[in-house]
Amino acid sequence: MTQGVVQDKVSAALVGALRLAQQRGLLKLEQLPAVNLEAPKRPEWGDVSSTVAMSLSASERRPPFEIAQIIIDHIEQRDALFNRVEIARPGFLNLTVKRQLWMEVLHEIEAQGAGYGHSQIGQGHRVLVEYVSANPTGPLHVGHGRGAAVGQALVRLLKATGHEVVSEYYINDAGRQMKLLGVSVLARYMEFCGKTVSFPEDGYQGEYIRAVAARVKAENGEALLSLPPVEAEQRSREFAYRELLALIRQDLETFGIAFESWFSEASLLSSGGVDQVLSELKARDLLFDQDGAQWFRSSAFGDEKDRVVRKQEGDYTYLASDIAYHRDKLLRGFDMLVDVWGADHHGYIPRMQAVVQAYGYPKERLRVVLVQMVNLLRGGQKVEMSKRAGEFITLREVMDEVGADAAKFFFLMRDSSTHLDFDLELAKQQSQENPVYYVQYAHARIASLRRVAASRGIDCPLPSQADLDLLQDPDELALIRKLSAFPVVLQASAVELEPHRMAYYLRELAGMLHPFYNKHRILPPAPESEAAVASSTDPAACTSRQHEGVTPGLTAARLALMWSVQQVVRNGLNVLGVSAPEHM
RNA sequence: GCGCCCGUAGCUCAGUCGGAUAGAGCAUCAGCCUUCUAAGCUGAGGGUCGCUGGUUCGAUUCCAGCCGGGCGCACCA
Numbered sequence: 001m002t003q004g005v006v007q008d009k010v011s012a013a014l015v016g017a018l019r020l021a022q023q024r025g026l027l028k029l030e031q032l033p034a035v036n037l038e039a040p041k042r043p044e045w046g047d048v049s050s051t052v053a054m055s056l057s058a059s060e061r062r063p064p065f066e067i068a069q070i071i072i073d074h075i076e077q078r079d080a081l082f083n084r085v086e087i088a089r090p091g092f093l094n095l096t097v098k099r100q101l102w103m104e105v106l107h108e109i110e111a112q113g114a115g116y117g118h119s120q121i122g123q124g125h126r127v128l129v130e131y132v133s134a135n136p137t138g139p140l141h142v143g144h145g146r147g148a149a150v151g152q153a154l155v156r157l158l159k160a161t162g163h164e165v166v167s168e169y170y171i172n173d174a175g176r177q178m179k180l181l182g183v184s185v186l187a188r189y190m191e192f193c194g195k196t197v198s199f200p201e202d203g204y205q206g207e208y209i210r211a212v213a214a215r216v217k218a219e220n221g222e223a224l225l226s227l228p229p230v231e232a233e234q235r236s237r238e239f240a241y242r243e244l245l246a247l248i249r250q251d252l253e254t255f256g257i258a259f260e261s262w263f264s265e266a267s268l269l270s271s272g273g274v275d276q277v278l279s280e281l282k283a284r285d286l287l288f289d290q291d292g293a294q295w296f297r298s299s300a301f302g303d304e305k306d307r308v309v310r311k312q313e314g315d316y317t318y319l320a321s322d323i324a325y326h327r328d329k330l331l332r333g334f335d336m337l338v339d340v341w342g343a344d345h346h347g348y349i350p351r352m353q354a355v356v357q358a359y360g361y362p363k364e365r366l367r368v369v370l371v372q373m374v375n376l377l378r379g380g381q382k383v384e385m386s387k388r389a390g391e392f393i394t395l396r397e398v399m400d401e402v403g404a405d406a407a408k409f410f411f412l413m414r415d416s417s418t419h420l421d422f423d424l425e426l427a428k429q430q431s432q433e434n435p436v437y438y439v440q441y442a443h444a445r446i447a448s449l450r451r452v453a454a455s456r457g458i459d460c461p462l463p464s465q466a467d468l469d470l471l472q473d474p475d476e477l478a479l480i481r482k483l484s485a486f487p488v489v490l491q492a493s494a495v496e497l498e499p500h501r502m503a504y505y506l507r508e509l510a511g512m513l514h515p516f517y518n519k520h521r522i523l524p525p526a527p528e529s530e531a532a533v534a535s536s537t538d539p540a541a542c543t544s545r546q547h548e549g550v551t552p553g554l555t556a557a558r559l560a561l562m563w564s565v566q567q568v569v570r571n572g573l574n575v576l577g578v579s580a581p582e583h584m
Numbered sequence: 585g586c587g588c589c590c591g592u593a594g595c596u597c598a599g600u601c602g603g604a605u606a607g608a609g610c611a612u613c614a615g616c617c618u619u620c621u622a623a624g625c626u627g628a629g630g631g632u633c634g635c636u637g638g639u640u641c642g643a644u645u646c647c648a649g650c651c652g653g654g655c656g657c658a659c660c661a
Binding site for chain 1: 587595596600601603604606607611616621623625642654655656657658660661
């Protein structure tokens with residue numbers, strides 16, 4: 001776990017000081033504390049601070065201020081690392097790191113490149129991330145889109161932190177919903193054939209069902225009418241299933257998402273996997289019969305009540321195959337299962353965790369990421385959707401309107417467990433109000449800058465090729481400090497399974513890049529404008545934007561800094577599955 | 585009724601081992617384009633962190649109760 005190249009050094013120095021003080025008998029230190037550093041809110045508090053003295057106060061039974069004093073008295077190479085070391089009120093350790101040390105951040109970015117921010121904290125851990133898993137009974141809607149964006153980001157974040165990850169889509173191709181699909185399509189088919197039929201009460205109402213039925217008719221003519229009803233229904237169901245699953249795959253592909261594994265619920269049933277698992281549970285007395293149904297004793301593992309796995313009429317419930325499915329995941333050797341679910345399923349969590357525990361694993365092995373509803377707006381006005389009437393906005397429509405990148409970024413902007421307002425007008429707007437463009441533009445803007453430099457014959461050096469000593473401005477240092485936080489943000493996003501942290505970070509980084517660009521000249525002024533400035537008789541004309549004295553060396557150093565910012569923006573967008581455009 | 589989540593600026597939200605004068609974007613208002621992309625930038629106003637207690641040197645953060653909102657409580661998925 002790294003806190004950043006500079007922070008790691010500072011942290012090590014403080015730990016060293018603690019050890020030294022302990023050897024000299026000044027501190028007891030029953031156990032060496034973790035020295036976590038934070039970025040102080042105010043510049044006068046230095047550029048790194050630590051609360052370690054205050055947290056030691058209780059166990060050392062001394063005022064934090066004294067402990068802080070002891071620590072700073074024992075820092076070796078204090079002058080090599082720090083410009084200023086101060087203690088603030090209760091016992092904050094406020095440190096100002098030597099400017100040269102910060103430049104190592106840029107060297108680190110250069111050395112790691114696309115891997116900057118990545119780590120190996122997940123090494124040796126195998127994770128299965130299951131997401132989307134929408135029933136193949138219709139096109140993906142906006143809610144699925146959010147789940148897809150979150151799931152993909154989690155996969156990327158976990159991979160970037162060294163986890164071995166498999167992404168999987170669980171296809172609910174069995175059970176009641178599939179039956180309803182078949183019945184619905186058949187009913188529409190019969191309508192097309194001129195029959196009057198009463199549409200099934202819980203049938204799927206969407207217009208897409210008619211489209212599927214029309215294709216059934218195009219392929220089969222009226223042949224299904226003469227088949228036994230059960231067979232006609234089955235033919236309709238299988239046809240619709242293939243069509244709709246293909247549609248889902250296409251939508252996901254357009255959204256830029258590919259699964260490494262597709263797992264069929266029906267295959268669990270047909271292979272006898274479900275039967276086998278249930279009889280194993282029965283043998284361990286975790287299953288029992290009551291009221292003509294069969295129950296899983298989930299209450300033995302903290303669920304509020306037991307749950308039916310086989311109904312009175314003999315069919316398995318959804319839970320039955322889910323038990324077998326999660327068992328299968330565990331047997332495949334994953335030591336963490338991540339399930340991305342719609343938030344309306346949250347009541348299902350205790351029962352799945354009961355399943356995990358029934359197999360002898362700690363319930364934490366299953367981590368459920370809940371994805372809340374998306375509120376679609378258009379220019380501030382709510383877009384009404386009624387799933388019942390089959391009127392919902394599809395992911396396809398949203399992608400067609402705002403593009404996959406914007407949609408993804410919006411889906412990831414907020415904590416997934418909170419409701420999301422998604423304004424379609426805003427998402428396709430190409431202005432600062434739109435966070436997607438604001439962040440992507442930071443990347444494109446630097447690309448543009450480099451193109452202009454190249455066209456003028458100015459080299460764009462890497463950090464190691466530039467004289468970074470020339471980066472003396474506080475704004476430059478602030479930017480570098482922000483870049484140094486990237487690995488920490490990435491790790492936290494991955495560990496907490498919260499991609500929105502990365503989205504926020506990128507918004508903040510872009511929010512520093514744009515002002516910097518506006519305030520500081522990077523390339524020397526173009527020859528024409530130089531002439532214009534020289535001919536200006538009004539000195540006030542130049543005060544709003546200072547051209548500063550951009551020497552070739554400073555240009556080179558700033559270009560190297562810009563290169564680093566661009567690399568970090570790209571790495572961050574990449575982990576969210578959003579593209580980093582060169583032109584906009 | 586029970587359970588889970590949430591309540592932070594006008595709006596949408598960050599703030600996760602408890603730390604300093606609580607942050608950002610949008611909106612509002614006042615400014616900035618002979619320039620490396622104004623797809624941008626500068627500045628201003630705006631807060632009893634739902635309420636009340638408790639723990640603590642210190643609480644937006646932890647605990648309890650209350651108020652308000654969302655969701656769930658199927659032999660549906």
